[in-house]
Each structure stands twice: as structure tokens, then as C-alpha cells.
Amino acid sequence: MTDSQKLKRGTYHLWTFVTSKLISTFGANVYSFTISFYILQLTGSATNFALNLICSILPRTIAAPIAGYIADNYPRKRTVISAQTASAIAILGLLTISLTIGVSLIAIYVTTCLLALASTFSGITFTSSISGLIDEERIQKAMSLNQMSISLASIVAPALGGVLYGMVSIPTFLAIYLFASIIALLLDSTMDFRLFAKRSHERGTDQKKDKLWISMKEGFIYLKAKPIIITIMSIALFTNFFFGSFQVGLSFVLIEKLRIQSQHFGILEAAYAVGMLLLSFYLTVRKEIQKPLITTKYGIIGIAFIIGGIAVPILIPMTYWAMFVYYLVLMLAIGSLLTIVNTPTMVMLQKNIDDDFKGRIFSLLETMAQVLMPLGTVIYGFLYDWIPAEWVLFISAGFIIGFILIMLRPSVISKAYPEQNLVSPQING
Incomplete structure (x- = not known):
């Protein structure tokens, strides 16, 4: 062909x-x-x-x-x-x-x-x-x-x-x-699932295969040799856990604290998906993002500020409609930022993980996410019952910013893009 x-x-x-x-x-x-x-x-x-x-x-x-x-x-x-x-x-x-x-x-x-x-x-x-x-x-x-x-x-x-x-x-x-x-x-x-594949092997049913635990061990050994992939996965899992502060906190603040009407709450929930939809469309027509780790860094920091921003109407009185518009903007923004973080990161993983190991690496990522997200939801549900919502939101936002600044510090980004010789990274949206 x-x-x-x-x-x-x-x-x-x-x-x-x-x-x-x-x-x-x-x-x-x-x-x-x-x-x-x-x-x-x-x-x-x-x-x-x-x-x-x-x-x-x-x-x-x-x-x-x-x-x-x-x-x-x-x-x-x-x-x-x-x-x-x-x-x-x-x-x-x-x-x-x-x-x-x-x-x-x-x-x-x-x-x-x-x-x-x-x-x-x-x-x-x-x-x-x-x-x-x-x-x-x-x-x-x-x-x-x-x-x-x-x-x-x-x-x-x-x-x-x-x-x-x-x-x-x-x-x-x-x-x-x-x-x-x-x-x-x-x-x-x-x-044709093999059209552009670069697999070194694809074993049939009659060929001898490694046992499951040996195969998974090979996956961990492979992952250990890929520090950038470990960094991306660590960021994904950490932010998934702390995103529970948003998932639980938004409903708690809007419904319990601010008594927003159910139909308006539904519109805000839809705005989150609209933000994702709009940015997804934008990414289909623009050139590929060349430095996704830098985009991820600033995107997650933006998400952290939005998580903290959920608490602002609790502390600063607003009229009902001003509050509604404020949260509408926040929801559009967080949906957009999640897309601008997730899509380039997934593209980077697709290009940097060998075809022979993608199944094991992506399954590990999914397993950890399946465990951490419900765990985060349960823990935050408990925290919001015992600690003022604004403190939970501000502290969570601070943890996210601190973690991302450490994990994607300039030296790490320089190793990811050695040809750029980055000293002070700039946003490459």
C-alpha cells in the first residue's frame, strides 16, 4: 500500500x-x-x-x-x-x-x-x-x-x-x-488496526505468551525507564484525586450554601460540557500543540484557581444573577481547561509509549483512576461536612498548584524538550 x-x-x-x-x-x-x-x-x-x-x-x-x-x-x-x-x-x-x-x-x-x-x-x-x-x-x-x-x-x-x-x-x-x-x-x-502500528509482535492464540504477572512486571520495568511518562501519570492521578474537591464542592456550595435553583444548576452543569465541546472543536482545526507539558502546567494551575474561585461568592456577597453568570463563566472555563490539558497529554502518551506496551500502561492509568476518583469523592464528602467549604477549596487549590510547580519545574520540562534548551518556559497554547 x-x-x-x-x-x-x-x-x-x-x-x-x-x-x-x-x-x-x-x-x-x-x-x-x-x-x-x-x-x-x-x-x-x-x-x-x-x-x-x-x-x-x-x-x-x-x-x-x-x-x-x-x-x-x-x-x-x-x-x-x-x-x-x-x-x-x-x-x-x-x-x-x-x-x-x-x-x-x-x-x-x-x-x-x-x-x-x-x-x-x-x-x-x-x-x-x-x-x-x-x-x-x-x-x-x-x-x-x-x-x-x-x-x-x-x-x-x-x-x-x-x-x-x-x-x-x-x-x-x-x-x-x-x-x-x-x-x-x-x-x-x-x-485495519495495524495500518500505522509499530508493534514488534502480535501473538496469535497458538503462540506461547508470558503469564499475566510477568507481562505486568515487564510493563512496570518499561515504565521505570520512561520518567516523563511517570511524571504525566503521576500528575493525572494526583489531579484526579484532588478534582474531587470540585466535583463534590460545586454541588455542595451551589445547592447547600447558595441555594441556587435546580434549573439554573442544570444549566451550569451543561456549561461544563459546552466548554469541553468548544475547546475540542478548536483543537481539531489548529496545529498540534508542540509542548504539551507546558500547556498542561499552566492549564492545571488555571483549574486550581477556578477550584478556589468556587468559594468566592461565599465570602463576597453577590446578587443572584451576578452569581449565576460568575459560575457560568467558571464552568465554561474549567471545561475548556480540562480539554486543553487532557487532549495534548493523551497525544503525548500515544506518541511516546511503544505500541507493545500501550495496553498495559493505559490499563494501569485507568485502574489507578478508578480507585482514586471514588476515594477522593468519599474523602471530600467527609471534609465538606466538617470543614468550611471555602477552606477545603482554597487548600485543595493550593495543593494542586504546589504539586504541579514541583512536578513540572523548569528542569523537568528541559529534559522533556532538550532541543529547546528551555530556561524559563513560556505558554505554547
Whole structure:
């Protein structure tokens, strides 16, 4: 295949990948909203709702290392197709049960577990395959378009889920979800996952493979030799944990402290996704960010200031509408900054992690994030009950700024970009 043919095929992959992810993300978000609403309406129990959430989180945390191992040792296209087929079968199973004996909580919990497992295997494998599907020059565009699909789904999916829940029965909804899953599966089956891949091996089922623990040990040894990747992962995990101060604190401050109206709170939540959507679109049309660590440094500092800024209306009295506009700007800004941090960082990881280790590295990152984010949420929930919200927000913002200034100090950035001979880094947006 000539270079021009590969680039043309890469273009097909780019739009097929985005279309597939958009369908999958919409389906998963609408399913999550609809099933959660159904459980609460059926039982009126927050415990049953929480159990369904656990059925989504726990399997992901347990399965992520296995998914990374499989992504690095088996053909990735086969893994993605197998996982998505399993997802379709799980939906078909719940649909069959709903048509025969009726939907039960046990059936929902089992289906949620199966969908979470399938999503873990397909998600990690897909993430590991992006540099094999699309040429390096367009990885930023691919990641930005993927983020756009996630943001769009987060804005539209709850409204769509509410409409569908009110208009159609659960079996009809499941049939629609099944149809959408099959379309995504068919789209993914047309792609060549090895088009731009640089894997030194791809073992078949008949070839001898390292045991899981040996494979994971190799991943840690590889990671140890990549200090910049360790730095990026450390920053990601640390900020994920402290981002709990924003996730818990925003709702606590707006609802409990400032008594904002529910419809206005919903608009502010949507503004967060709109900010991500707008910046994702911007990153699809601009040139690739050349120094993502510098962008990350100043982006995270900006996020820290916004987290501290959540407390300002508690200390400085504002009119209701001034307060609403203030938080609207904050939400647009934090959504934008998260995108300008996450997308270039993911592009850097895609380009700096060898294809043979991507599955294990990305699975490690996902496992740690799955553990730290709920932990951060629980800890901050406790802190906001016992410590004034403004102190929690200001101290958390200070920790984030201090950590990022240490982790991305000038000497670290100079090692990442030795050809620039950086002494005092400048923002390269």
C-alpha cells in the first residue's frame, strides 16, 4: 500500500472511529441515565441505585489489568470486536428477559457488570490502537473529535434518555440500544488496526505468551525507564484525586450554601460540557500543540484557581444573577481547561509509549483512576461536612498548584524538550 493510500485509509479510520465512538458513548450514557431512573422509580431506594453504580465501577477496576495484557498480546481488532459482540449479547439478554418474565434488579445488575467488562476491554484496546489506526499527524484531531463526542453525549444524552423513558417502554429502548451497538460493531469491523502500528509482535492464540504477572512486571520495568511518562501519570492521578474537591464542592456550595435553583444548576452543569465541546472543536482545526507539558502546567494551575474561585461568592456577597453568570463563566472555563490539558497529554502518551506496551500502561492509568476518583469523592464528602467549604477549596487549590510547580519545574520540562534548551518556559497554547 502506498503512502497516499495509507493516508486515505487513515482518513476513513478517523471518521469511522469518531462515528463509532459517538454511537457507543450516546448509547452508554442514555442507558446509564434510563436504567438509573428506572431503578429509582421502581424501588425508590438510593441503595439499589448505588449497587448499580458499583456494578459499573468494580468490574472496570478488576478487569483493567487483564484488558491491558490482552491488548498487548493478542490481535487488537479481534479483542475490540469480541468485546463489542459480548456487549450486544448482554443487551440482547436483558431485552429477552424483559419481554418474557419482565425486568428485574438482578438482571439489570448482571447486565451492567457485563457491559462494564466489555467496555473495559474494548475501551483500553481502542485507546491502545489509535496510533495504529491513524497517522501521527492527526492523532490530536482524533483525540479532540473523540472528546467532542463525549462532551456532546454528556449534554444531549440525559435529555434524550428522559424523552425515550417517557415515550417508549424499556424493551423498546433496549432494542434501540441493541441496534445502535450493532451499527458501531459493524463500523469497527471495517477498520485495519495495524495500518500505522509499530508493534514488534502480535501473538496469535497458538503462540506461547508470558503469564499475566510477568507481562505486568515487564510493563512496570518499561515504565521505570520512561520518567516523563511517570511524571504525566503521576500528575493525572494526583489531579484526579484532588478534582474531587470540585466535583463534590460545586454541588455542595451551589445547592447547600447558595441555594441556587435546580434549573439554573442544570444549566451550569451543561456549561461544563459546552466548554469541553468548544475547546475540542478548536483543537481539531489548529496545529498540534508542540509542548504539551507546558500547556498542561499552566492549564492545571488555571483549574486550581477556578477550584478556589468556587468559594468566592461565599465570602463576597453577590446578587443572584451576578452569581449565576460568575459560575457560568467558571464552568465554561474549567471545561475548556480540562480539554486543553487532557487532549495534548493523551497525544503525548500515544506518541511516546511503544505500541507493545500501550495496553498495559493505559490499563494501569485507568485502574489507578478508578480507585482514586471514588476515594477522593468519599474523602471530600467527609471534609465538606466538617470543614468550611471555602477552606477545603482554597487548600485543595493550593495543593494542586504546589504539586504541579514541583512536578513540572523548569528542569523537568528541559529534559522533556532538550532541543529547546528551555530556561524559563513560556505558554505554547
